[in-house]
Amino acid sequence: MNIKMLHTVIDRVFSADLPDCADIEYLLSLEHDREITVLFDCADMVRKEFVGDEILLRGLVEFSNYCRNTCFYCGLNKNNKQLQRYRLTDDQIMSAVKEIADAKIKTVVLQSGEDDDLDAFWLKKLIEQIKTNFDIAVTLSVGERSYEDYKLWRQAGVDRYLLKIETTDRELYQSLHSQRSFENRLKCSRNLKKLDYQNGSGCLVGLKGQTIKSLAEDIIFFKKENFEMIGIGLFIPHASTPLKNEPLGNLKLALKVIAITRIVTKDANMPATTAIGSIGKNDNRILALKAGANVLMPNFTPLPYRKLYEIYPGKRCVFEQSDERIEYIESMAESINRTINYSRGDLIKHKTQNSVIAMSANYKNN
Template sequence: MSKITEKLEKEQFLEKEEFKWLLENNTPDLRADLSNRARRVAGQTFGNGVYVRGLIEFSNYCKNDCYYCGIRCSNEQANRYRLSEPEILDCCAIGYDLGFRTFVLQGGEDPDFTDEQMLELIRNIRSGYKDCAITLSLGERPRAVYEAFFAAGANRYLLRHETASEDHYQKLHPKQLRLEDRKACLQDLKEIGFQVGTGFMVGSPHQTVENLVADLLFIKTLNPQMIGIGPFIPHQHTPYKEAKAGTLEETLLLISILRLMLPKALIPATTALGTIDPKGRELGILAGANVVMPNLSPVSVRKDYALYDNKICTGDEAAECRVCLTKRIEGIGYEILTHRGDYPQD
């Protein structure tokens, strides 16, 4: 065990069989070894700081019909909403007063929230909050649209690849969605100059160890600035409503592996992790994560942005989320950092 984990900590390339061994031998001792190494590596760059991002889930309309997602277009039970620009700007104002210096605008691929509207929104946020980072999570767009978003003032873009294996991708998505298109979008975003985030669901339906190894190898090659992973959690109005959820243990193991693979990456302890375990986000940080994303969306719509069932923090006001997370982070010996928290440059 120690030879492989030592090799990983030294950022030496692991062979497929070595990654496979780590994933197939996920014992408490192995997780403890990897998490200790991951914390040490994270501390060398970030100290005991955890970056905080203000999440604004501005629309749950989506043109896509991904088989695992609660806001898929064919879910007729979803209570759809779309925040107006003034409502979104109000979220930014509240967040700024609470100390947030990164806003994450996340939505489904909403065809009626146009690129022109998004450009105007980005410009207004950039004009009003010059010291803040703007992160977008809006799915697949043409390269020219990404370029326009970047020129308007957006800094970061989150686009999970979900799985790097073609056959697995097709089991999770309708046939009109293609893995090669998603990978091309990620490459475009990097070339344009965004700080880019990708990631995958842990324990998604039909996922194999080989799929996870492919994910790790893809991420190592892409070398993103941000990596978002979280456990798959089923939603009651999807084809995979009866599927088994991903586990805390496998997610924590993978967070540690990713931290050691890419020491400077920005890795969130996700809401999904906190949903499957009451201390999931704290455990994620202790495994090597260094970002948390409290929700700035209006409480009236929180429960409707339901990618999966039983999402936490849907009833908390933004200030409550901020205070609660700060206490939780301090309780494990870390501190919230309120600056932008950009990817560290060499």
């Protein structure tokens, strides 16, 4: 174990305009607890310096679990005939948004599968209604759509869009998404950037056939594309998918991806994802928050439907009422000396170079 060399590599990855793939692979391959602790501590330091100690909140409303796709890792895939499908009504969505606003949360995330029946003009009207009635940022996550749809929703006032790339390894991507093309996903992501959305991406750790190199390339992709939001998920096998017999993704590896992504991208808003919090007895979102994450996404989907949005089994927070949810989040933040930030939490892009240099010096002194 060579801690000095580890610091040198972290410093190089931190300072580089575009980090070297081999350096990231080295960090992803760390095995000794002491080395991994150094990595997480450095990521936590970068998080503190660039996005502060406050945890941002995004209220999630999963408004439809219909999906036209067959992503091999996802329980909402259209071939899952066991799943009861639902679409929330306008009133149900508006009342969930009101619950979010009443909880003083200033962002709603409207999420659905790629629902063939999702009418772009219906959604536009709904967004306008939300914007008229509430002082709240709106994030959409409804998958791949045309440039015109993205433009329509942006003009209606949508602030942010989440479209995870899942993996930048084209071959792996194609093996998991028989009906979709990597090129189109990339095109959609870049269209969102063109339209000036705060743009979100992310990857899934633990996919069958994924390598350390491909994860390293995912992180480089996040840096190159300069995303405002990056979510790192964990593969959890779902019984009604083709990957049902594959092993659960490795939590420690997912935490390393979060930590390195933080060090490389510095100021991206990064959720401690529910998938990471849903394995084992303890809520591992705390570990993600200590390894570079700075966002939590409490779920406000009406209770009877929450369990039906089953991308993976065992989802945490399926039965919580809103008061207990906020109380729980507040106490989770307090337990790691962090606080909750109830503002919109828009990302202000990069700080000055001085700050980067100061941080590098800080590493060298540690």
